[in-house]
Amino acid sequence: MTPAIAFLLAMTFLISIGGIFLMVWGLANDQWGDGEEAAKVIFAEGELGREEDPALTGVRRKGIQKEHEEGDLNIDEEELAERRVFDRSGRTPVLWWLSSSIVWLLLGSLFGVVASIKLHVPDWLIQDAVLTFGRVRPAHLNVVAYGWASMAGVGVGIWLVPRLFKTPLLGGQYATLGAMLWNIGMFSGTVAVLGGMSEGLEWLEFPWFVDIFLVLGGALAAVPLLMTILRRRVHHLYVSAWYLIAALVWFPMLLITAKLPLFTGVEQAIMNWWFAHNVLGLWMSPLGLAAAYYFIPKITGTPIYSYSLSLIGFWALALFYSQVGVHHLIGGPVPTWLTTLSIVTSVMMVIPVLAVAINHHMTIYSRWRMVLSSPTLRFVVAGAMMYTFASVQGSIEALRSVNVITHFTHYTVAHAHMGVYGFFSFILFGSIYFILPRLVAWEWPHIWAIELHFWLVFLGFGIYFWPLSIGGWLQGTAMLDATRPFMDSVLLTMPYLKARSVGGSLMTLGHVVFAAHFILVMRRMGPASDAPPKLMQGFGKRKNVEVANGAKS
Amino acid sequence: MNEPDSRKEASQGTSDESSNAIDESSKTRSYRREGFEPEELKNPLPLWYTIFCVALITWGVSYFFMQGTVPADAGDLRTALPLPGSLPVDGAAVYNANCVACHQSSGAGLAGAFPPLDGSEWVLTDARIPAQILLHGVQGEMVVMGNTYNGVMPVQSHLSDQELAAVLNYIRNSWSNVADEIDADWFAAEREAFADREGPFNGGAELISVLGEPDV
Numbered sequence: 001m002t003p004a005i006a007f008l009l010a011m012t013f014l015i016s017i018g019g020i021f022l023m024v025w026g027l028a029n030d031q032w033g034d035g036e037e038a039a040k041v042i043f044a045e046g047e048l049g050r051e052e053d054p055a056l057t058g059v060r061r062k063g064i065q066k067e068h069e070e071g072d073l074n075i076d077e078e079e080l081a082e083r084r085v086f087d088r089s090g091r092t093p094v095l096w097w098l099s100s101s102i103v104w105l106l107l108g109s110l111f112g113v114v115a116s117i118k119l120h121v122p123d124w125l126i127q128d129a130v131l132t133f134g135r136v137r138p139a140h141l142n143v144v145a146y147g148w149a150s151m152a153g154v155g156v157g158i159w160l161v162p163r164l165f166k167t168p169l170l171g172g173q174y175a176t177l178g179a180m181l182w183n184i185g186m187f188s189g190t191v192a193v194l195g196g197m198s199e200g201l202e203w204l205e206f207p208w209f210v211d212i213f214l215v216l217g218g219a220l221a222a223v224p225l226l227m228t229i230l231r232r233r234v235h236h237l238y239v240s241a242w243y244l245i246a247a248l249v250w251f252p253m254l255l256i257t258a259k260l261p262l263f264t265g266v267e268q269a270i271m272n273w274w275f276a277h278n279v280l281g282l283w284m285s286p287l288g289l290a291a292a293y294y295f296i297p298k299i300t301g302t303p304i305y306s307y308s309l310s311l312i313g314f315w316a317l318a319l320f321y322s323q324v325g326v327h328h329l330i331g332g333p334v335p336t337w338l339t340t341l342s343i344v345t346s347v348m349m350v351i352p353v354l355a356v357a358i359n360h361h362m363t364i365y366s367r368w369r370m371v372l373s374s375p376t377l378r379f380v381v382a383g384a385m386m387y388t389f390a391s392v393q394g395s396i397e398a399l400r401s402v403n404v405i406t407h408f409t410h411y412t413v414a415h416a417h418m419g420v421y422g423f424f425s426f427i428l429f430g431s432i433y434f435i436l437p438r439l440v441a442w443e444w445p446h447i448w449a450i451e452l453h454f455w456l457v458f459l460g461f462g463i464y465f466w467p468l469s470i471g472g473w474l475q476g477t478a479m480l481d482a483t484r485p486f487m488d489s490v491l492l493t494m495p496y497l498k499a500r501s502v503g504g505s506l507m508t509l510g511h512v513v514f515a516a517h518f519i520l521v522m523r524r525m526g527p528a529s530d531a532p533p534k535l536m537q538g539f540g541k542r543k544n545v546e547v548a549n550g551a552k553s
Numbered sequence: 554m555n556e557p558d559s560r561k562e563a564s565q566g567t568s569d570e571s572s573n574a575i576d577e578s579s580k581t582r583s584y585r586r587e588g589f590e591p592e593e594l595k596n597p598l599p600l601w602y603t604i605f606c607v608a609l610i611t612w613g614v615s616y617f618f619m620q621g622t623v624p625a626d627a628g629d630l631r632t633a634l635p636l637p638g639s640l641p642v643d644g645a646a647v648y649n650a651n652c653v654a655c656h657q658s659s660g661a662g663l664a665g666a667f668p669p670l671d672g673s674e675w676v677l678t679d680a681r682i683p684a685q686i687l688l689h690g691v692q693g694e695m696v697v698m699g700n701t702y703n704g705v706m707p708v709q710s711h712l713s714d715q716e717l718a719a720v721l722n723y724i725r726n727s728w729s730n731v732a733d734e735i736d737a738d739w740f741a742a743e744r745e746a747f748a749d750r751e752g753p754f755n756g757g758a759e760l761i762s763v764l765g766e767p768d769v
Contacts, residue, residue: 006621010614017610028595080584163590238591297591306596340620344613351606358602441580 104147411472460506471496693756
């Protein structure tokens, strides 16, 4: 890199940031005549300050409302009926995408546990090529990333569309067809990877002819979004809508570009990590943030703290994220300027991440107790906090001084799970707890199953993440120490890899509980309940529970 | 396909609204407790956040310039490792890779086929003789510790001076052997001295005629 390149890079960087912030300032301050008033369109009179806690029926809720010194309930019957119409309009495609995702979640978890155990019991299940590490591990990655996370994310996204645009979903049947095609793609792709027909690039293992189904399925899922936008009854687009539209535009572009047969050698490596990192940042992150931005204010009954922060969070992500992937090639035969740009943009990601974190924190600040009782809020807030953690960790990891240790170690694996699991999957779990009862008119029958699911995946993930991060770091320092033989760096990770298998198994167990519960609701089985699940009932709300019990009897 | 749940649900879709099992109140229940559709307040950016962003951007710009002096043609900050010559070479590793198949890890060889190295006069004599055996090989009759062998010692000159010095020191100071050590420079000189020679030594006889009787 020469001073000339450095100068041009720095100037491009400054001008882009200047442009983005000017636009954000203009939007936030109503410079284009479309700010504050438009933002109020979504807000119905008299609704501010009412909280949604899926745990509460009328009497109990009144108790809590009083506790928070809120006014009387003020239900607008017309709006209520409207929401039912919205949900019903997207019912079939949403259920297709969500229930498919649960099947892939179970399968992907199983692959993950098998791959994890193989790292410390290398001779286990090697009789058949299908079950060797080199096939099970990519099968795990693709099934959880494209089967579970992507399908559940699309399901939640489609459910959000009519609510965000205040218009019944149009063209839902295209999304249903999309789910079918996507499932065909997932099934064939998994069989291909297990059968040894992998393309050999991480995150892109599915053969190109299988990816056609994913591209078509994804495009069909975007059709109702576009059709509904065109007929929308609100002028102002709520922040969740920005993320949703962006995700559905970005993902097909990413996948098609990555699959073009144009890249060889170093270019291919650059394209590979540009794609792989963007699947998290420009596909899963916007879907997850769309859900978080919807459910946190929805359940706490508090408006989002700052429109300006929402704008910065979104536009800075759009500006910075697509360049961060090359930090996976630090120290590689890649032009220095490209890696340097990627390191700087990786660190700049702190700007949108902090904006989102402050926005969510200030929104939930006065209602934090609801995190204990509401299943949706508990999962979504845990996920949102892990988004902040994963992102800041990623920014630090991109620095050359840190990367030299963490590169090629299990530390990176733990970090990737913090993003896709800790952040995105937790938010998906929470969203499904909210959405499903509305679509099938059946409450989650077992509170203990939700508690069990939460603690299994939360503690399981803790046991997964922390030992693996520590083990990965030690592995990295051992590899850098020229006086130690390479095998030292392998053997010292053994206890940490075993801990990872324990954590992964607990997470899988949690998924089984969740899937069984999901099936119960889908079939309207289990004890009928007229009240939604409320976790930790005894905690600080004894009086209200007594009132509620009295009212029931 | 493999999603029984979703298929079931799709077929159930039409029955939902007409089903008598689900009364009206249970259909609206979850909606009645639901809050408003989210919206945003107009709070300004926190001051500390704005300052933090400016600081971060300043760092970013200066980082570009800090990297401006890195050579553009070397890839991303790749520093050449020191050449193998300056790293210590493990003689045992070289022995295990090149010698152990015939001379065995005990250095005892195989009776009748491969001569021993442990206690061998050809090893413990002046280091020049084993060095030349390594550099050129031996083919033909050779008397080692009173036994006659008739085999082929392959040439090892493809190994570097560092590796040859390390393995010779290893052989001359393992098992019961004790002899003085040599270094890579000495080996380089030894290689240079017989640079013109082609082909292996013709048995022990030629070794003795060129380099003299082994003398322990």
